[in-house]
Amino acid sequence: SPSDPDLVERARAAKEKLGNKVFVLGHHYQRDEVIQFADVTGDSFKLARDAAARPEAEYIVFCGVHFMAESADILTGDDQKVVLPDLAAGCSMADMATAEQVAECWDVLTEAGIAEQVVPVSYMNSSADIKAFTGKHGGTICTSSNAKRALDWAFEQGEKVLFLPDQHLGRNTAVRDMGMSLDDCVVYNPHKPGGGLTVEQLRAAKMILWRGHCSVHGRFSVQSVNDVRERIPGVNVLVHPECKHEVVAAADHVGSTEYIIKALEAAPAGSKWAIGTELNLVRRLANRFAPEGKEVVFLDRTVCFCSTMNRIDLPHLVWTLESLAEGTLVNRIEVDKETEAFAKLALERMLALP
Numbered sequence: 071s072p073s074d075p076d077l078v079e080r081a082r083a084a085k086e087k088l089g090n091k092v093f094v095l096g097h098h099y100q101r102d103e104v105i106q107f108a109d110v111t112g113d114s115f116k117l118a119r120d121a122a123a124r125p126e127a128e129y130i131v132f133c134g135v136h137f138m139a140e141s142a143d144i145l146t147g148d149d150q151k152v153v154l155p156d157l158a159a160g161c162s163m164a165d166m167a168t169a170e171q172v173a174e175c176w177d178v179l180t181e182a183g184i185a186e187q188v189v190p191v192s193y194m195n196s197s198a199d200i201k202a203f204t205g206k207h208g209g210t211i212c213t214s215s216n217a218k219r220a221l222d223w224a225f226e227q228g229e230k231v232l233f234l235p236d237q238h239l240g241r242n243t244a245v246r247d248m249g250m251s252l253d254d255c256v257v258y259n260p261h262k263p264g265g266g267l268t269v270e271q272l273r274a275a276k277m278i279l280w281r282g283h284c285s286v287h288g289r290f291s292v293q294s295v296n297d298v299r300e301r302i303p304g305v306n307v308l309v310h311p312e313c314k315h316e317v318v319a320a321a322d323h324v325g326s327t328e329y330i331i332k333a334l335e336a337a338p339a340g341s342k343w344a345i346g347t348e349l350n351l352v353r354r355l356a357n358r359f360a361p362e363g364k365e366v367v368f369l370d371r372t373v374c375f376c377s378t379m380n381r382i383d384l385p386h387l388v389w390t391l392e393s394l395a396e397g398t399l400v401n402r403i404e405v406d407k408e409t410e411a412f413a414k415l416a417l418e419r420m421l422a423l424p
């Protein structure tokens with residue numbers, strides 16, 4: 071349980087025994103009981119950048135989800151072993167684009183005669199296979215904190231973008247940050263022949279959005295925004311760009327988890343904030359900023375955890391650290407060499423974005 075002092079002590083002791091051999095990364099959506107043991111916390115961009123910061127660490131324990139651990143493996147040395155404390159910590163959005171489906175989509179674009187103009191841009195929240203596809207076809211990875219820069223870069227390389235797998239981040243960035251219209255975007259449905267699009271639609275589109283989404287952020291609605299504004303006059307509504315377009319359009323501010331934290335740090339005392347992202351983070355921020363007189367509430371009335379992020383709990387972390395401290399490697403995440411080479415190309419393009 072979160073407050074079990076015995077488990078806290080066991081995690082502390084195992085981590086101390088491992089010393090410099092272990093480097094623990096924690097995504098902002100992790101539970102408090104886990105985040106307290108992270109050497110570095112961050113959004114997915116920061117964690118990808120910092121994964122390689124400790125080349126002397128033999129083990130990188132990634133408290134986050136599977137695609138983040140894969141990315142850390144791709145970006146770190148061959149002798150460094152990336153460990154995910156619960157192998158069932160996946161991401162339903164990443165699962166919405168498989169290698170087979172994306173290869174089929176590329177065939178559709180090729181048959182429509184537009185593949186040569188298309189640059190793939192894949193959200194970090196995707197499998198290593200999808201990142202490899204992206205690298206192979208001259209594209210880049212992006213996260214919610216650099217999606218505009220990734221699209222700027224992509225439109226210098228080609229005339230169209232295939233954006234995988236989050237349609238909302240793709241649409242929100244295109245419309246909100248790039249000045250495109252909703253009509254410039256089409257949605258490719260991998261479950262329909264030809265993506266459910268005509269050749270004319272594909273040829274006319276600037277942004278071909280994969281039909282994927284995050285079910286956690288999909289729960290926020292315009293109604294949630296209107297309700298909170300009624301309940302808390304003067305409230306600032308700040309949401310993650312994985313929210314639906316109409317929610318982002320109704321909000322006051324939009325940004326990644328790291329952006330959300332920075333915005334609250336910079337906010338004046340007495341200000342009020344409704345945050346539309348995962349609940350572990352929002353609760354932690356509410357507790358952290360209450361003493362400074364900043365009111366932070368969750369955007370919706372229903373509970374909204376990311377169930378896979380939540381799979382990493384203190385018992386799993388203790389088991390992982392104790393196993394490693396005893397010299398037993400558990401739950402290693404290892405991307406095969408060929409996939410890694412192409413996926414790394416795409417990730418490095420992201421890391422090199424201006």
Ligand code: 13P
Binds near residue numbers: 327
């Ligand atoms: P951030 O990059 O903003 O941390 O988002 C990661 C994620 O999975 C959001 O659902």
Ligand code: SF4
Binds near residue numbers: 135160163376379
């Ligand atoms: Fe995936 Fe959504 Fe969870 Fe982020 S919040 S890890 S996108 S399911």
